[in-house]
Amino acid sequence: MTWKEKLHEVIYEADTKAGKLFDVILLIVIIISLVLVMLDSVDYLYEAYHDWFVIAEWVITIFFTIEYALRIISIKKPSKYIFSFYGIIDFLSTIPLYISLVFAGSGALLTLRALRLLRVFRVLKLAKFTGAGAKISVAINNSLPKILTFLYSVIIVSFIAGAIMYMVEGPEHGFTSIPRSIYWTIVTLTTVGYGDIHPVTPIGQFVASIIMMMGYGVIAVPTGIVSAEMVKEERLHNNTQDCFNCGENKHQ
Amino acid sequence: MTWKEKLHEVIYEADTKAGKLFDVILLIVIIISLVLVMLDSVDYLYEAYHDWFVIAEWVITIFFTIEYALRIISIKKPSKYIFSFYGIIDFLSTIPLYISLVFAGSGALLTLRALRLLRVFRVLKLAKFTGAGAKISVAINNSLPKILTFLYSVIIVSFIAGAIMYMVEGPEHGFTSIPRSIYWTIVTLTTVGYGDIHPVTPIGQFVASIIMMMGYGVIAVPTGIVSAEMVKEERLHNNTQDCFNCGENKHQ
Amino acid sequence: MTWKEKLHEVIYEADTKAGKLFDVILLIVIIISLVLVMLDSVDYLYEAYHDWFVIAEWVITIFFTIEYALRIISIKKPSKYIFSFYGIIDFLSTIPLYISLVFAGSGALLTLRALRLLRVFRVLKLAKFTGAGAKISVAINNSLPKILTFLYSVIIVSFIAGAIMYMVEGPEHGFTSIPRSIYWTIVTLTTVGYGDIHPVTPIGQFVASIIMMMGYGVIAVPTGIVSAEMVKEERLHNNTQDCFNCGENKHQ
Amino acid sequence: MTWKEKLHEVIYEADTKAGKLFDVILLIVIIISLVLVMLDSVDYLYEAYHDWFVIAEWVITIFFTIEYALRIISIKKPSKYIFSFYGIIDFLSTIPLYISLVFAGSGALLTLRALRLLRVFRVLKLAKFTGAGAKISVAINNSLPKILTFLYSVIIVSFIAGAIMYMVEGPEHGFTSIPRSIYWTIVTLTTVGYGDIHPVTPIGQFVASIIMMMGYGVIAVPTGIVSAEMVKEERLHNNTQDCFNCGENKHQ
Structure with a gap:
């Protein structure tokens, strides 16, 4: 089993301990990223902590970017992932911050991250629900x-x-x-x-x-x-x- | 098969290619006519493009008039069609513009055209739904x-x-x-x-x-x-x- | 068959032609009385036609009073009718106008007549519904x-x-x-x-x-x-x- | 049968006459206490009768305190009752007035008494419902x-x-x-x-x-x-x- 196969098992499957752990961590990061976007949309929190939110959002964006890269690397046919339902969601929820570097005022796109919540269904697929x-x-x-x-x-x-x-x-x-x-x-x-x-x-x-x-x-x-x-x-x-x-x- | 019988087949039935095509065209014209009525009711579109809407509505009214005439010609007992459910709807959705020539301010009657939408049910009867x-x-x-x-x-x-x-x-x-x-x-x-x-x-x-x-x-x-x-x-x-x-x- | 028995058949039952006719007339009077009460509650109708409404309401009240009296006369045990569900409704919907003679401003009680609508259920009991x-x-x-x-x-x-x-x-x-x-x-x-x-x-x-x-x-x-x-x-x-x-x- | 066992039967069970009576009295007191809390929250009743409400609430609080004490005394394992669902509700609905002695303005806590309504379900458990x-x-x-x-x-x-x-x-x-x-x-x-x-x-x-x-x-x-x-x-x-x-x- 090459390192790519190992990585594939951890990222795409949930039979092993490492795979489950990855899914849970991903879920937590998704929820944190959403809470951040939500809080940042509240007026007085925006004024008081916007800078901190931006830093946290960059950290999460980098995390998602790495995850996205690993998913592409560890799969045999990258195109299969990239154009899959979850592939598109992962892409859309990763790029907003990069876009905001080029176009000012596109911060609203961050709300696209809510789409990530759909991944929760996939993680839960493995649970007793x-x-x-x-x-x-x-x-x-x-x-x-x-x-x-x-x-x-x-x-x-x-x-x-x-x-x-x-x-x-x-x-x-x-x-x-x-x-x-x-x-x-x-x-x-x-x-x-x-x-x-x-x-x-x-x-x-x-x-x-x-x-x-x-x-x-x-x-x-x-x-x-x-x-x-x-x-x-x-x-x-x-x-x-x-x-x-x-x-x-x-x-x- | 006389030309009347052929016409009847095209207009009233949908077994042949020509019949299906006629139904689809009719459906498209109905939808266009509705979209026109809807857009014309929006304030700023009315001000900007009302003249164009009027022209388009006349084209559609003439189309509906021809369709209505053909339906009467191609059926054996015209009264059967004229007083049928769809006959009345076709009539009501065709005349508003003619009435507006006589009585000013009766343009609102154009919304009667929405009744035409009911015909969609009939067209769809033939589909997989x-x-x-x-x-x-x-x-x-x-x-x-x-x-x-x-x-x-x-x-x-x-x-x-x-x-x-x-x-x-x-x-x-x-x-x-x-x-x-x-x-x-x-x-x-x-x-x-x-x-x-x-x-x-x-x-x-x-x-x-x-x-x-x-x-x-x-x-x-x-x-x-x-x-x-x-x-x-x-x-x-x-x-x-x-x-x-x-x-x-x-x-x- | 005495006249009381005949009256009973007409008023309380609906098997005979006369009985059905009585029920239908009663229903129509109930609906008219309700429409009157409703119209009289509308501001501008009240101002224009209140006097006519009062006359019409008196006519209906007298009609209901006669009906009430006949119901009591034609039944063997009047108390059975008087304290029945429909007996109480008939009573409540008859008296408001008499009360308004004594107490001014009790006209609102006329709305009690809406209760009569419940009788519709009884009339319909005999129908195909x-x-x-x-x-x-x-x-x-x-x-x-x-x-x-x-x-x-x-x-x-x-x-x-x-x-x-x-x-x-x-x-x-x-x-x-x-x-x-x-x-x-x-x-x-x-x-x-x-x-x-x-x-x-x-x-x-x-x-x-x-x-x-x-x-x-x-x-x-x-x-x-x-x-x-x-x-x-x-x-x-x-x-x-x-x-x-x-x-x-x-x-x- | 000791007095503790008798008390247990009356308070916790409803097979005997005394037990049923206790449940009914408890239910009535709960409803009265709720009506008081509700009325006291109405502006003009508060202004007119607040003092009376306070007295009545103290009477009920003392009643609930005694009931609470008796429940603890008459059960073998008090901890079993205290940390049960109903034990916690009974506690929360008894203490608000005591707290208001220490902290002014905590009167709103009295609404916690609404939780007592849940006990109604238990009382009704024994009924035909x-x-x-x-x-x-x-x-x-x-x-x-x-x-x-x-x-x-x-x-x-x-x-x-x-x-x-x-x-x-x-x-x-x-x-x-x-x-x-x-x-x-x-x-x-x-x-x-x-x-x-x-x-x-x-x-x-x-x-x-x-x-x-x-x-x-x-x-x-x-x-x-x-x-x-x-x-x-x-x-x-x-x-x-x-x-x-x-x-x-x-x-x-």
């Missing part, structure tokens, strides 16, 4: 096409309802354009209801009431889809007791 | 009478709760009339909660809390209805394995 | 004790979370008292979110985030309860095909 | 790991979406820092939607719309989880009829 997570994933994946079809219908309804509300309420009551009206419809249909825009005229409130009732009745649909999928999933996995009759364990 | 969509449709159709009965009960409760809140809070806290009070109740029961009207007195907040708890507990009902329907649907369709015993594949 | 409504009723009745237990837990959590938010945010950010704080918690837990009161301090927003996540995860509970009940209901009623083996049609 | 509550508990406990995995994913998505919205909207539209942006994302994803912070720019509203649609589609997940669990629970408990064939009553 897997059982619960796996079942959910299967059920969601199975119901995804149905949910997307559903959301697609919701979007079409939003366009129509948005256009109607634009006609009914008009710009003087906050419905200043059809896109904005559609935004309001989505806010309403999903029962979020900020209240930044809201119907004022009696007719507008009447139409809005109908839209709300629709959203209320219609939220049942994605829920029903996932529920049915989960019930199915449960039945398939838990029914381990073979039927004495036909010896078929999925015979319901 | 159908499987997922069909199952949802069946489940929703089956649970529709139950959901309507439920929404009907919600409306009655809204009337009673609205009348109570009008008495409790009164006009000085935004509950200026019973219809407005009912609007507030629907906003609350559906958990939208804009906050444009909200209880101010302790008694009002107490009654509102009860209404909210009801809305929260009661949202479970449509969800339960659709879930049960979906579970049933899943069971009927997925249980393809015949029971070895009785040879009945829907024997549960 | 029954199938859907009955199934929902059974499922809701069965899951009611569970939902109440759940809502009870939610209330306790609201008290504790309300007390915590009162400590964290305090009166200067709108959390002026513990009851008001509890009101806010209910607004948040049920995902209504008016925004009339909302956390301002970072700690308050953090605690609020936890409460919201709880409300979001916890809304699943009543839904799950009703879903399970509905699935059970569906299975019991739809499984009409006897198992060939054991002849038991509810054997799953 | 148990059936319904137990089933819910089992179903919730079983689905807890899945719901936590789900909420964990929601939190990660909140971080990423929060960071994106901070970049898109920026401090001038209320998204003053990333933590605050994350708070907004949670408010939106859970469909609470206060409206204290809301997107203003078209791009922000577009991104927000996507987040809302996600929250709307995603609320189905915990619901589906609990539903599946409840359906399973129902099936296991209600299927008491043995299959005639195989004599297995859980054979589905």
Whole structure:
């Protein structure tokens, strides 16, 4: 086993002690880097400690750069890693500080580092959460096409309802354009209801009431889809007791 | 096959290449026409490019007019198309610009064009989405009478709760009339909660809390209805394995 | 059949033509009376047409009074009707105008008439809706004790979370008292979110985030309860095909 | 049976009449103490009756102190009670007034008494609610790991979406820092939607719309989880009829 193979085992796998340790350290650095970015975005912390944050961010950027380099070195086909989902995330979350050297004011890009949090899922893949997570994933994946079809219908309804509300309420009551009206419809249909825009005229409130009732009745649909999928999933996995009759364990 | 039959095949069906192409072009024109209407409703775009929008809208209106004429010509019983669901939508989304020639300020009617989006469902009927969509449709159709009965009960409760809140809070806290009070109740029961009207007195907040708890507990009902329907649907369709015993594949 | 028995049949039952007609007329009068009360509560309609509304309301009140008298006359045990659920509603929705003769300013009591809407359920009992409504009723009745237990837990959590938010945010950010704080918690837990009161301090927003996540995860509970009940209901009623083996049609 | 054993029976158990009576009295005192704390937090009641509230709170504190002492005396291993869940709650809800003697302004700690409400669950354990509550508990406990995995994913998505919205909207539209942006994302994803912070720019509203649609589609997940669990629970408990064939009553 060459040093490259050893490195590959530590970085890409988690079967050995060193591999697990690497994953945990990486996780901690990711969380620290995120906390730093978050704190640096708070006004009074920015004023008091910005210089320290910059130093800490450079340390983390260098750490990520080294990690990125090692990942490329230790894999046989570097292109496979570089253009993989995690490869792109690792790249995007490493470069912001280098960019800020060239272009001033691009510090906001540091928030791209939040994408690194997705790696947590990968680290956790190895943990005991897997059982619960796996079942959910299967059920969601199975119901995804149905949910997307559903959301697609919701979007079409939003366009129509948005256009109607634009006609009914008009710009003087906050419905200043059809896109904005559609935004309001989505806010309403999903029962979020900020209240930044809201119907004022009696007719507008009447139409809005109908839209709300629709959203209320219609939220049942994605829920029903996932529920049915989960019930199915449960039945398939838990029914381990073979039927004495036909010896078929999925015979319901 | 006469030219009318050929035209009918292209416009009304989607089995042939020409038919599919026609549907796709129609879909694209519908989307472009909608994007135009949306952009034209945005203030600063209106000021800068309104003239161009008007020209584009005339082009599209003429396109829709031709399409409408061809649909009438190529069908045996024109009345069948004219008074069909899509016939009315096609008509309503074609005429606004003609009306605006006669009556100034009726440009808002252009938003009727959003109704055309419904045609997307028809075009998509032929696509791979159908499987997922069909199952949802069946489940929703089956649970529709139950959901309507439920929404009907919600409306009655809204009337009673609205009348109570009008008495409790009164006009000085935004509950200026019973219809407005009912609007507030629907906003609350559906958990939208804009906050444009909200209880101010302790008694009002107490009654509102009860209404909210009801809305929260009661949202479970449509969800339960659709879930049960979906579970049933899943069971009927997925249980393809015949029971070895009785040879009945829907024997549960 | 005496005239009393005939009257009883017309008023209390709906098997005969006259009985159905009576129910429909009653329903129409109830709806008219409600529309009147609603319109009279609208400012500018009140100013323009209040006198006409008063006359119409007197006509309806007299109609209801006659109906009430006939109901008492035509039943064998008047006390059975008077103290029944619908008897009390009929009484409460009839007297407001008489009270307003004695006490000025008690016109708001007219909104009690909204209670009459509940009678709609009874009239509809005879209609085709029954199938859907009955199934929902059974499922809701069965899951009611569970939902109440759940809502009870939610209330306790609201008290504790309300007390915590009162400590964290305090009166200067709108959390002026513990009851008001509890009101806010209910607004948040049920995902209504008016925004009339909302956390301002970072700690308050953090605690609020936890409460919201709880409300979001916890809304699943009543839904799950009703879903399970509905699935059970569906299975019991739809499984009409006897198992060939054991002849038991509810054997799953 | 010594007096200590008798006392233990009365305080810790509820099989005897005296035990039940003790539980009910305790429950009433807890509720009274809470109502007092709540009322005392209301401005004008505080001004008018604060002195009376203080006296009443001292009476209740002394009652709780005695109860606490008796619980320690009557149990064999006092440490077992003191460090139990209820032991800690009893302690925390008893001491606030004593602390306020030493440190002025610590009156807010009295709200800790709300924790006592949790004891209600224990008292109710003995009541008829148990059936319904137990089933819910089992179903919730079983689905807890899945719901936590789900909420964990929601939190990660909140971080990423929060960071994106901070970049898109920026401090001038209320998204003053990333933590605050994350708070907004949670408010939106859970469909609470206060409206204290809301997107203003078209791009922000577009991104927000996507987040809302996600929250709307995603609320189905915990619901589906609990539903599946409840359906399973129902099936296991209600299927008491043995299959005639195989004599297995859980054979589905």
